Amino acid sequence: MGLVLLLREYDYNNAHIMRSKLQQHGVPVVLIDEETSVTLPHLKTLIGGIGLMVLEDDYEMARDILGLKYESPSKIVVCPHCNSTNSKPIQDELIMNLIARVFKIFTPDNQIQTNDKKYQCLDCGNTFLY
Ligand SMILES: [Zn+2]
Numbered sequence: 151m152g153l154v155l156l157l158r159e160y161d162y163n164n165a166h167i168m169r170s171k172l173q174q175h176g177v178p179v180v181l182i183d184e185e186t187s188v189t190l191p192h193l194k195t196l197i198g199g200i201g202l203m204v205l206e207d208d209y210e211m212a213r214d215i216l217g218l219k220y221e222s223p224s225k226i227v228v229c230p231h232c233n234s235t236n237s238k239p240i241q242d243e244l245i246m247n248l249i250a251r252v253f254k255i256f257t258p259d260n261q262i263q264t265n266d267k268k269y270q271c272l273d274c275g276n277t278f279l280y
Pocket residue numbers: 229230231232233234271272273274275276
């Protein structure tokens with residue numbers, strides 16, 4: 151009986167809410183890549199965010215508890231211009247984001263906007279923060 155990947159979550163708070171929910175139902179959860187996602191947020195998209203691992207035998211129950219018949223709503227990015235869900239994160243600003251975040255570490259408001267990421271809508275071409 152090993153650990154299996156239940157899901158990956160980009161949002162730190164959501165990952166912890168889901169872990170708490172599972173633990174309340176007696177399902178043990180191990181978070182992976184949490185520190186990388188928090189300390190190196192620009193790498194989040196590369197590693198897929200924080201991983202929630204559960205025991206193989208708990209997998210189906212865990213999915214039921216979280217209602218994971220379909221993809222987690224927090225992963226669905228909606229274009230504010232045309233309401234399309236067909237968008238992709240913009241990667242070419244990775245280095246600028248890294249520089250911005252490094253400097254944000256030294257400012258007291260480093261919590262602000264760290265979850266905002268730039269996306270490009272593949273239907274209308276609109277770029278937006280989400
Ligand atoms: Zn759009």
